[in-house]
Amino acid sequence: MPTDQSIDTPSQTLDSVVIRFCGDSGDGMQLTGGQFTDTSALFGNDFATFPDFPAEIRAPKGTTFGVSGFQIHFSSESIFTPGDRVNAMVAMNPAGLKVNLVDVEPGGIIIVNEDEFTKGNLSKCGYLDGYNPLEDEEIANKYNLVKVPMSRLTKESLADSGMGAKDVNRCRNMFALGIVYWLYERPIDQTKEYLTKKFAEKKGLPEVAKINIQALQAGYYFGETAEVFPSRYRVPPAKQEAGVYRQISGNEATVLGLVTASQKASKPILYASYPITPASSVIHGLSHLKRFGIKTIQSEDEIAAICTAIGASFTGDIGVTGTSGPGLALKGEAMGLALMLELPLVIVNVQRAGPATGLPTKTEQADLLQAMYGRHCESPVIVLAPRSPSDCFNMAIEAVRLSVKYMTPVIYLSDGYIANGAEPWKVPDVSSIPEIHITHPTAADAGENGFMPYARDPETLSRPWAIPGTPGLEHRVGSLEKDAESGNVSYDPDNHDMMVRLRAEKIERVAQSIPLLEVDGDSSGDVLVLGWGGTYGSITTAIQQVRANGHKVSSAHLQYLNPFPSNTEEALRSFKKVIIPEINLGQLSMLIRSKYLIETVGINIVKGQPFKVETLVERITEVIES
Amino acid sequence: MSTIETTDTNLPVYTPKDFTTDQDVRWCPGCGDYAALAAVRKALPGMGTKKENFVFVSGIGCAARFPYYVDTYGMHSIHGRALAVATGVKCANPEFQVCVVSGDGDLLSIGGNHTIHTMRRNVDITIMLLNNKIYGLTKGQYSPTSETGKISPTSPAGSIDYPINPIAIAVATGCTFIARSLDVDMKAMDTIYKRGMAHKGTAFIEVYQDCNIFNHKAWFYASQKETMSDSTIKVEHGKPLIFGADSEKGIRFNNGHPEVVAIGKNGVSEADLIVHDETDMFLANMYAQMSYPEFPEPMGILHADPTKPTYNELLYQQLDEAKAKSDQPDLQALVTGNESWVVR
Numbered sequence: 001m002p003t004d005q006s007i008d009t010p011s012q013t014l015d016s017v018v019i020r021f022c023g024d025s026g027d028g029m030q031l032t033g034g035q036f037t038d039t040s041a042l043f044g045n046d047f048a049t050f051p052d053f054p055a056e057i058r059a060p061k062g063t064t065f066g067v068s069g070f071q072i073h074f075s076s077e078s079i080f081t082p083g084d085r086v087n088a089m090v091a092m093n094p095a096g097l098k099v100n101l102v103d104v105e106p107g108g109i110i111i112v113n114e115d116e117f118t119k120g121n122l123s124k125c126g127y128l129d130g131y132n133p134l135e136d137e138e139i140a141n142k143y144n145l146v147k148v149p150m151s152r153l154t155k156e157s158l159a160d161s162g163m164g165a166k167d168v169n170r171c172r173n174m175f176a177l178g179i180v181y182w183l184y185e186r187p188i189d190q191t192k193e194y195l196t197k198k199f200a201e202k203k204g205l206p207e208v209a210k211i212n213i214q215a216l217q218a219g220y221y222f223g224e225t226a227e228v229f230p231s232r233y234r235v236p237p238a239k240q241e242a243g244v245y246r247q248i249s250g251n252e253a254t255v256l257g258l259v260t261a262s263q264k265a266s267k268p269i270l271y272a273s274y275p276i277t278p279a280s281s282v283i284h285g286l287s288h289l290k291r292f293g294i295k296t297i298q299s300e301d302e303i304a305a306i307c308t309a310i311g312a313s314f315t316g317d318i319g320v321t322g323t324s325g326p327g328l329a330l331k332g333e334a335m336g337l338a339l340m341l342e343l344p345l346v347i348v349n350v351q352r353a354g355p356a357t358g359l360p361t362k363t364e365q366a367d368l369l370q371a372m373y374g375r376h377c378e379s380p381v382i383v384l385a386p387r388s389p390s391d392c393f394n395m396a397i398e399a400v401r402l403s404v405k406y407m408t409p410v411i412y413l414s415d416g417y418i419a420n421g422a423e424p425w426k427v428p429d430v431s432s433i434p435e436i437h438i439t440h441p442t443a444a445d446a447g448e449n450g451f452m453p454y455a456r457d458p459e460t461l462s463r464p465w466a467i468p469g470t471p472g473l474e475h476r477v478g479s480l481e482k483d484a485e486s487g488n489v490s491y492d493p494d495n496h497d498m499m500v501r502l503r504a505e506k507i508e509r510v511a512q513s514i515p516l517l518e519v520d521g522d523s524s525g526d527v528l529v530l531g532w533g534g535t536y537g538s539i540t541t542a543i544q545q546v547r548a549n550g551h552k553v554s555s556a557h558l559q560y561l562n563p564f565p566s567n568t569e570e571a572l573r574s575f576k577k578v579i580i581p582e583i584n585l586g587q588l589s590m591l592i593r594s595k596y597l598i599e600t601v602g603i604n605i606v607k608g609q610p611f612k613v614e615t616l617v618e619r620i621t622e623v624i625e626s
Numbered sequence: 627m628s629t630i631e632t633t634d635t636n637l638p639v640y641t642p643k644d645f646t647t648d649q650d651v652r653w654c655p656g657c658g659d660y661a662a663l664a665a666v667r668k669a670l671p672g673m674g675t676k677k678e679n680f681v682f683v684s685g686i687g688c689a690a691r692f693p694y695y696v697d698t699y700g701m702h703s704i705h706g707r708a709l710a711v712a713t714g715v716k717c718a719n720p721e722f723q724v725c726v727v728s729g730d731g732d733l734l735s736i737g738g739n740h741t742i743h744t745m746r747r748n749v750d751i752t753i754m755l756l757n758n759k760i761y762g763l764t765k766g767q768y769s770p771t772s773e774t775g776k777i778s779p780t781s782p783a784g785s786i787d788y789p790i791n792p793i794a795i796a797v798a799t800g801c802t803f804i805a806r807s808l809d810v811d812m813k814a815m816d817t818i819y820k821r822g823m824a825h826k827g828t829a830f831i832e833v834y835q836d837c838n839i840f841n842h843k844a845w846f847y848a849s850q851k852e853t854m855s856d857s858t859i860k861v862e863h864g865k866p867l868i869f870g871a872d873s874e875k876g877i878r879f880n881n882g883h884p885e886v887v888a889i890g891k892n893g894v895s896e897a898d899l900i901v902h903d904e905t906d907m908f909l910a911n912m913y914a915q916m917s918y919p920e921f922p923e924p925m926g927i928l929h930a931d932p933t934k935p936t937y938n939e940l941l942y943q944q945l946d947e948a949k950a951k952s953d954q955p956d957l958q959a960l961v962t963g964n965e966s967w968v969v970r
Contacts, residue, residue, distance in 0.1 A: 038965065041965075041967065042965075042967050044967075044969065240969045241969065242969050242970055243968070243969055244962060244966050244967070244968055244969075245966060245967050245968070245969055246962060246963045246965060246966040246967075247965065248963075256960065256961050259957070259960065260957060260961065263957050268718070270714060270717060270718055272714065289960070290944055290945045290947075290948035290949070291948040291949050291951065291952045291955040292955050292957070292960070293945065293949070295717060295718075295941060295945065297713070297714075297717060297941075299710070299743075300739055300740065300742075300743035301739055303707060303710065304707070304710035304713075304739070304740055304743070305710075307703065307704075307707040307710035307711045307714065307740075308710050308711065308713045308714035308717070309714060310703075310711055310714060311683070311701075311710070311711035311712060311713060311714020311715040311716075311717075311718065312714040312715070312717065312718040313714075313718075314681075314701055314711070314714070314715060314718075315681070315714065315715045315718035315719050315722070316718060316719065317714075317718040317719075319714060319718075333704055333705075334704060334707065336704075337703060337704045337707075341701070393961075427961055427962045427963075427966060428961065429958070430957050430958045430961055431958070468678065468679065468680075468681050468699035468715070468719065468722055469678055469679055469719065469721065469722065470678055471676070471677075471678045472678070473678070474677060474678055474697055474698050474699055475699065475700075476647070476682075476693050476694050476699075476700040476701065476702065477700075477701050477702075478693070478694065478700075478701060478702030478703075479686075479702055479703060479704050480702065488649065489649070489694065
């Protein structure tokens with residue numbers, strides 16, 4: 001049984017480490033990275049992960065476009081990002097090395113499966129004939145390159161297993177994980193349990209579990225005995241607030257937030273969706289929660305999905321649909337219908353890089369203007385954006401709360417980065433989460449002239465949510481403009497003008513129900529960095545570094561994009577310069593400028609990747625010093 | 627799953643007037659939609675369903691104004707999407723009688739996808755397709771059911787589209803109730819609509835409807851006394867396929883192919899004719915391919931199979947099974963997950 005005490009190898013203590021596992025998309029890198037994450041979570045580190053995989057499920061083996069990667073940043077300090085520079089990389093094949101080498105810090109550890117660096121594989125990923133990076137002196141000098149014949153060692157360690165070559169080969173990732181566990185002094189028990197559960201218990205393949213565990217142990221022992229590493233590394237547990245913690249990704253948190261909102265509102269959620277990356281795992285998650293009364297429907301297309309959600313809301317369920325940018329575009333007309341009908345509706349949009357099919361598995365923040373204006377005519381809706389994986393939980397509840405309170409569609413702008421990335425999360429006490437109060441009128445609420453479906457609450461301007469099955473309140477709603485009270489079709493010009501203004505005013509009033517914008521640091525000064533949505537982690541980390549470098553800078557992060565918190569203008573005007581980093585060409589900048597006539601300085605990088613902290617630090621510092 | 631309480635003794639005695647709103651009907655005088663509206667208002671009181679438990683949903687087009695004129699819960703949605711909305715209504719509360727009324731452009735062109743998939747899933751919705759073979763509200767363009775060569779504002783040289791066959795589409799999707807009627811045949815409309823509403827599963831009713839402004843007389847061959855007995859055939863479950871002014875013609879199989887025969891001639895008797903069996907999808911398939919003038923066009927309930935479980939039933943069955951397995955689902959346990967850890 002391996003232990004944390006190595007006999008000979010000295011150990012260094014580090015605050016933080018960034019590891020990237022990479023290989024072919026069939027090499028099991030996501031599973032390997034996930035296991036390292038689980039183990040580090042239980043070990044007590046703070047962490048942030050970044051799975052980065054191709055859209056193709058099994059791209060041609062050994063090619064650069066088939067490379068799948070999983071990055072984890074784990075630390076004894078509080079961290080907010082998966083890290084810019086990789087300290088240690090495991091490359092299972094030449095393509096993985098070729099694609100990822102650029103991100104490894106000079107002096108960083110690179111562990112490669114040297115058996116895969118064959119002539120054929122080298123040429124598959126486009127290395128020139130006769131070139132082998134493992135023989136490149138420049139690489140050998142620049143990095144701490146550790147060549148391990150993983151395929152052969154895995155095979156040898158499983159020689160007596162009686163299993164076929166295919167099964168044996170598939171254990172190479174566990175061999176690699178074993179090495180890394182040894183190198184970073186991690187216990188392997190968690191992964192052993194996982195493998196037993198996954199293969200032996202769930203799939204009924206105890207022999208597969210056994211060889212995976214053997215390979216894992218063999219890798220661990222290899223680290224211990226091969227003496228190829230001059231040192232082991234220890235990253236002590238982080239100091240965290242006491243409580244129960246779990247690991248959570250953004251899409252998982254969205255699922256949990258929606259279920260919690262449904263329970264708090266005592267209302268079923270009907271979630272209708274068409275599969276689309278990176279939003280699909282939301283419907284996957286919800287479809288397992290029927291015991292909570294969650295109905296899921298896999299619709300025939302994006303438009304059907306939103307319309308089915310609208311039908312459900314009309315009937316008294318909370319209609320929710322989920323998609324990514326291209327699907328949001330398809331839902332545009334129906335969003336107009338929902339806001340015309342003034343029914344609750346939550347539209348989850350997990351943004352991805354585009355336009356068109358774009359980079360479906362990569363992240364971007366470029367649907368903000370689509371969320372704001374991607375509908376015909378005057379059609380404001382509430383727009384929210386969670387700022388981190390765990391924040392998806394809170395903001396999903398907020399989306400439901402505001403949607404039913406104001407009887408209006410809410411667009412919830414997550415993104416591929418926080419949707420798939422994971423972090424530790426202090427599990428909330430669900431009983432402390434406030435109830436969501438919903439009332440449906442009955443015949444007794446109808447006035448002298450009968451029921452008025454468009455009579456408004458004087459405070460929120462929302463209309464009553466009368467649902468079918470209520471005797472005496474039979475009424476028709478429709479996409480045609482309607483009379484301000486009765487809801488009957490009205491072509492009256494003044495009525496239309498009033499209705500357009502009422503619908504806009506209703507959304508403006510949402511500002512009364514949302515928190516103020518908080519400024520981190522001094523509330524006035526020279527420079528404020530304003531972000532929104534999923535970039536919170538990178539911006540926060542960058543701000544910490546800029547301050548550590550001796551600069552004075554404040555920051556604020558918007559989770560409510562429409563309407564903005566009511567103090568937004570005041571907060572921004574308290575600074576001479578407002579810097580807005582976004583993963584688009586300046587969409588929030590455009591909104592801020594047009595609404596407040598405040599000049600902004602954009603930091604706009606659109607690479608399908610989350611911001612690198614060092615880039616932000618550099619660019620923010622440039623503006624401060626200019 | 628709950629079902630409609632058809633034996634509710636508290637059910638008020640309704641008349642068609644109870645299902646009439648105060649809104650002025652805005653269809654053109656003489657429009658076939660009036661007949662369909664009258665048939666629906668007449669049928670609703672006898673359905674054994676409380677007024678507040680009906681939901682009418684429509685898309686866009688002349689026919690789609692329908693919900694405004696029926697005093698139940700209703701939604702006039704957007705172009706082509708009525709069935710997707712109706713699916714949401716039915717799945718949110720399967721107790722409601724959900725009915726979609728729309729036209730050929732709405733249900734077969736822009737909304738064709740939803741028509742296919744609603745029928746495929748067998749969502750318990752009654753669909754009334756008011757087919758006038760033209761776009762009325764947008765002023766006379768050819769529709770997906772218009773005949774090839776149709777002269778219209780967008781096809782001044784004649785449409786080069788081949789028309790879609792609504793009944794064949796219904797058959798292809800495995801629709802569990804397929805019927806066809808004429809707008810002017812009030813008696814048949816009443817029977818078919820009531821059966822369709824009572825049917826458990828998707829009921830697809832095609833109505834030959836006259837647009838007297840943009841496509842007047844498109845169905846005259848089937849709707850006029852002089853020709854209808856030769857151009858249409860009323861099918862009745864368990865009865866042979868007989869038509870003609872004097873019931874002198876019938877349809878039999880000849881080497882697997884239907885053929886029109888004269889009864890009593892060349893040794894042909896009623897016993898040789900095809901007997902309509904509404905449970906038989908093969909016959910429905912045949913009806914879908916019968917068009918005038920080669921054949922009379924079949925009218926009535928072409929197919930009805932109430933045995934196939936509906937989508938909404940299966941949805942609730944799965945919900946109920948999941949709830950039965952864990953009668954007190956624990957939200958805190960769900961949020962905490964299986965792999966939590968404690969920091970002290």
